[in-house]
Amino acid sequence: MPYEVLARKWRPQLFEEVIGQEHITQTLKNALLSDRLAHAYLFSGARGVGKTSVARILAKALNCRNGQEANPCNKCTSCIEITNGSSVDVQEIDGASNRGIDEIRNLRENIRYLPSHGGYRIYIIDEVHMLTLPAFNALLKTLEEPPEHVKFIFATTEPHKVPVTILSRCQRFDFRRIPILKLQEQIKRIMEKEGIRVSDSGISIISREAQGSLRDAESILDQVVSFTGPDVADDQIRAVLGVIDRDIIFKTSRAIIDGDSRLCLEIIEEIYNYGYDIKAFYREIVGQFRNLIVSLISQDPSQILDLPDNELSETKKQASHAGVERLLQSLNFLINREVDLRYTNNPRIALEAILLKLSRLIEYLSFDELIKKIEDIEKRLNRPALTQPNRNLEAALSEKGYPAEETQPKEGKDLKEDSGEATLPEPVKHIVDIFEGKIVSRD
Ligand SMILES: Nc1ncnc2c1ncn2[C@@H]1O[C@H](COP(=O)(O)OP(=O)(O)OP(=O)(O)O)[C@@H](O)[C@H]1O
Ligand SMILES: [Mg+2]
Ligand SMILES: [Zn+2]
Known part of the structure; x- marks a missing residue:
């Protein structure tokens, strides 16, 4: 049997198998059970967090007759065809390579036909933000008056690029990055079943690199194992990934x-x-x-x-x-x-x-030290230096003889240049610099 990559082999087939997106799977199950389904769903979120997987489970659940507790049975013809991608009623369209108005017009033609086994005709459009504006407009018309037997599931990593007119006609679900602990648990589960041995710290490295994407975690594991075989040392993981210890x-x-x-x-x-x-x-x-x-x-x-x-x-x-x-x-x-x-x-x-x-x-001076020195000066000047703008502070200082002849700016000259930062006492100069975002060495 040809080698199947982990990400495919471990694609969740039931709502319960989807990790870290319970806020979504639970809502969808409730909607299925109570038969309160939207015409169009938008799944947004980072790469490899379960959008396509949930779209397929939802599509199967919508058309499965033997499902239990809102889950698909994964055994009937409809379920199997959807899993294999050969179903005529469920079409997956890649928005990136079918971006134009013609593709959407075709889709609208297709929509009129009833589903072959009853149930729904379901269109999963991936990377929907890639559609052109005319294509979106054509799609909008369908979304305004969708036939009863049609459901749309859009998926996107960039929801901000989807026009609001479309967004407002969809029920939106934001998929989260998967927390590191859950990534680790799943990697462990996969390792056990696949007979791969990685230490806990090795699993940590993989999970960190995956940045919340389970697909990335699985692909990394694939990559590492193809390099090392089933016994994986931490150093080998770092070497393959080029990550710093x-x-x-x-x-x-x-x-x-x-x-x-x-x-x-x-x-x-x-x-x-x-x-x-x-x-x-x-x-x-x-x-x-x-x-x-x-x-x-x-x-x-x-x-x-x-x-x-x-x-x-x-x-x-x-x-x-x-x-x-x-x-x-x-x-x-x-x-x-x-x-x-x-x-x-x-x-x-x-x-x-x-x-x-x-x-x-x-x-350099610590901030607390600076505050203390400023307060000392404040006490000496008897003026609230910290609450005044720099200009007032400088004026206050000049008044008290720092130095006296600079109290009024000379005509035609910039006050700051004129009063001269060098004339400010060292700690004041420091705090002014810090407030202005500079950090200045004292040496
Ligand atoms: N939440 C999840 N629970 C379990 N497995 C997951 C999850 N998310 C991703 N995976 C794993 O990653 C693979 C790819 O996930 P999926 O295709 O659903 O991601 P996606 O969000 O659609 O990503 P993309 O934006 O790249 O299309 C799945 O087959 C599965 O192995
Ligand atoms: Mg996807
Ligand atoms: Zn089924």
């Missing part, structure tokens, strides 16, 4: 937080020698600082972060060690410096420069 990411954020510039350089040497993509590594580091911040600020970080338990606890540990201000400064710095990497011919050196500076952010 998560330990290295944690080691890097730890080095940055500890201000350990030397270790930062050593890590860069390591990833460079290993042949990792420097820009991909940078994206991981940016993501890592975002995770650190979320773990400190969010009430329930596990909901947002979708990290395995061991990583979540290490993230929290590093984050509370660094504190939110440091982390925000670091993330801000990383985002601002990303352009340095984008336009360089030597990403390694650019990365070294960025991480060296970043690991030395600790030497």
Whole structure:
């Protein structure tokens, strides 16, 4: 028997087998049971999260006579034909390659015929956002007065490209990315049935890379197994995927937080020698600082972060060690410096420069210290410096003799240039810079 890829072999055939989309499958089952069905459905969501699978289950359930609890039987002729793609009543149309008005006109011609075995004629249009405007207009006419025996199921990864006139005539379901824990569970299930052996950390790597798409997770597993055979080592997964070891990411954020510039350089040497993509590594580091911040600020970080338990606890540990201000400064710095990497011919050196500076952010004033110094000055000036715009602050400072002759701007000259940042006391200059989004070294 020819090898069947995991994604096909493991296509769900019942509503209950669809993972992570219970909000949709339950609603559809209820509609089927109570016979309150819409004429047209729009399934939107990322790649490989179950849109086509649910469309087919729904189509089967609509036309199956032996179904139970709203599920298709998957055994009758109608069910089998739909599964094989040979049903005359259920047509799957690829919107990307049938975009024009002619295809939609054909469809409208077809719609008039009654279904061969009773039930419904069902049109599943995939990537529906690819249709041309005239095609949409032709489709709209049908959607306005659909024959009783016709159902439409549209699927799209880009619902914002579907005209509102169409959207408003469909019942819409937004498919979610599948949470990492559910991806992991499903991968485990598949492995057991397929006789593949991967460690838990290996499963974590695969699930992370899949970014919420079960199809991607299955394809990755396929790819890895074809390289390694049924016994899969973590290193082999990383090698096939070119992913960076998560330990290295944690080691890097730890080095940055500890201000350990030397270790930062050593890590860069390591990833460079290993042949990792420097820009991909940078994206991981940016993501890592975002995770650190979320773990400190969010009430329930596990909901947002979708990290395995061991990583979540290490993230929290590093984050509370660094504190939110440091982390925000670091993330801000990383985002601002990303352009340095984008336009360089030597990403390694650019990365070294960025991480060296970043690991030395600790030497700059902390935000709390700044606030304290500002308050000290405020007390001395007896003016609410923080709540005033910079200009007032400068004026207030000049009034108090910082320096006195600059109180009024000279005519024809810019106030800022004139009063001169250099004349501001150091801590004030710092906070002004921070408010303006610059982070300035004190040396
Ligand atoms: N929610 C899910 N539950 C179980 N398996 C799933 C799920 N989503 C995807 N899969 C797996 O991925 C394969 C592809 O899923 P499906 O074709 O339904 O995705 P899709 O959302 O239509 O993707 P695309 O936007 O690329 O068309 C399925 O055959 C199945 O193996
Ligand atoms: Mg699909
Ligand atoms: Zn059936």
